[in-house]
Amino acid sequence: MVLTPALQQAVTLLQLSTADLAQYLQEQLLNNPVLEIWESAETEGEPAGFPEAPESSREMEYWAEFAEEDLPPRGEEQQQVLSVEDCPGEGRDLHEELLEQLRFLDLAPVEYHMAAFLIGNLDDHGYLRYPLAELAPAAGVTEKELEAALELVQGLDPPGIGCRSLQECLLLQLRRREGVPPLALEIVSRHLDDLVRERYRSIAAATGATLEQVRQAVEVIRSLNPRPGSLLGGGSVTRYLVPDLIVKKVDSDYQVLTNDAAVPLLTINPLYRELLRGEAQQDEQLKAFLREKMESALWLIRCLEQRRLTLFRIAQEIVRIQRPFLEKGLKELVPLTLKDVARRVKVHESTVSRAVANKYIQTPRGLYHMKFFFSRGYGEPGGKSYSAHSVKLCLQELIKQEDPQKPYSDAQLARMLQARGMPLSRRTVAKYRQEQNIPSSSQRRGGWTP
Known part of the structure; x- marks a missing residue:
């Protein structure tokens, strides 16, 4: 379409x-x-409402299903309740926020640790300033494996995180958006220098686009954030979501x-x-x-x-x-x-x-984050289903209650979770345990403090 x-x-x-x-x-x-x-206090009349429906049948269909929906009115009391100062962020910095998102992905332990390693090397603007060829030996993996982990990081929010240059930062954001004009991608990919110097006529001549098309594409590019990490904190300045x-x-x-x-x-x-x-x-x-x-x-x-x-x-x-x-x-x-x-x-x-x-x-x-509320489920057919977050909490509780001299193995933990209606494989238990930085049973023997 x-x-x-x-x-x-x-x-x-x-x-x-x-x-x-x-x-x-x-x-x-x-x-x-x-x-x-x-x-409202200075202007007579009411704010503009919905215009007539667009003529395009696709556009009419897009809007029609919502036409009769009831939405709470905008009011003075609501605005007082929702003032930004009343809703501070959690105080986590960029790296903590990204790690939190990472924990909710269904990753193998090695994937998680490589991605976490890369997150730890991002600067406050969300850029990866070190070449993968230099980071790979430190991570104990190949450059190709680290490249795959970087793709995972670049899929986190906000778009643009994990970029290695301004060009990649802009391209990552454009590719995450729907309906971006191809010209915007071409300008960032091939004519970034002309864009920075506002040489729009040169861009038009090189791409075969009209000057107006170039300006429309530039408007899309200008809506991007060249420092995506600033949206999640970083530096010594306190920021709020x-x-x-x-x-x-x-x-x-x-x-x-x-x-x-x-x-x-x-x-x-x-x-x-x-x-x-x-x-x-x-x-x-x-x-x-x-x-x-x-x-x-x-x-x-x-x-x-x-x-x-x-x-x-x-x-x-x-x-x-x-x-x-x-x-x-x-x-x-x-x-x-x-x-x-x-x-x-x-x-x-x-x-x-x-x-x-x-x-x-x-x-x-x-x-x-609204994505937090979406999670795969575990459960027996016809029985209660549990989210991955719930399973991880239950896993923590079982390990906290174990005998320090006889800690549970991953296989034992899997059987105990199964008895509670949470059917997980031993491998999944191991993955969830490692994601929470919980050592293996042999390392927990004799006592372990989270």
Whole structure:
């Protein structure tokens, strides 16, 4: 399926974190005079609502399924609750955050340790400054094996992590996005020097693209982050993650709120609206310009509402399913897949994948990446299913309770987990044990302190 530019923008907005979205909207405000920030205390009327549905049948189908959905209103009380200062990050630095993501991947022990080794060698901006040829001997693996581990690291969030150059940083981010114009990839791959020097005519001549196409591609590139590590901390400056959604416990229920306070609410500048409705003798070129900007502004406003609605619906479903975790903690985390949520929310699995990318949710139990709530399950047919996180906690408890003089072997632990309804192979038990830095039974004999 070929996405129109309008749908490319919708897909891009869905993938952006709240912090990146706020930056993107500031750029749009500078580029489109028709847009302005709606200030309820100073502006008469209401913010612009949904424009008429796009003419493209694909675009109409994309939006139709959400048209009647009920979304909580934006209100003063909600904005006070969701102020960024009330929702600090967990205080972990870049390396700790990446290691936390790594632990939730289904990796062999050697893969995990190689990836963790590379994470430890990233600088505060998320760059790997050492050649793999130099790092491989220190890691005790081949350069080819380390290259494969680097691909794992580069698949973590935020996009661009683990890059070895600015060019690779930008390419990694572009390749993680849907609907990126091929010209943007070509410019970064082959014409980065011209891009840095803003030699757009040279790029147009070399690629055969029009100057306008080059400028559109450059706008996409400018939305990227050349220092992805800065999004997760690093250095001596205290940084905060901005949650995209908030979960509050109200009486005995859980309420999901979107973090509207962190994103400016856009509307149409009334002056330009009146100019567009102006008299017939008005300059036709000006009217054409304003009409184009108006259509662009209305579509952006619609995309923002769509993004907000999609995140809200997905978060609602996650909270409904993961209520046991919210009530009792990690041991009760329910196994969940992207496909499960997509089926219940009635969207494509790829939509859920894009929506949870780079997103954080503030819960009564802390701030979590939305991907945290997705985990494979273990269990007997027809019985209760346990998430990988729950299994790891149970494994920790069994080892803590063992006789220091007769520690359990991985095979014994596998049998004990099986008795609790968690069928794991000895190899999987060993992998989960190593991921938590728990020594083997022979190394634990005589006592072991976590």
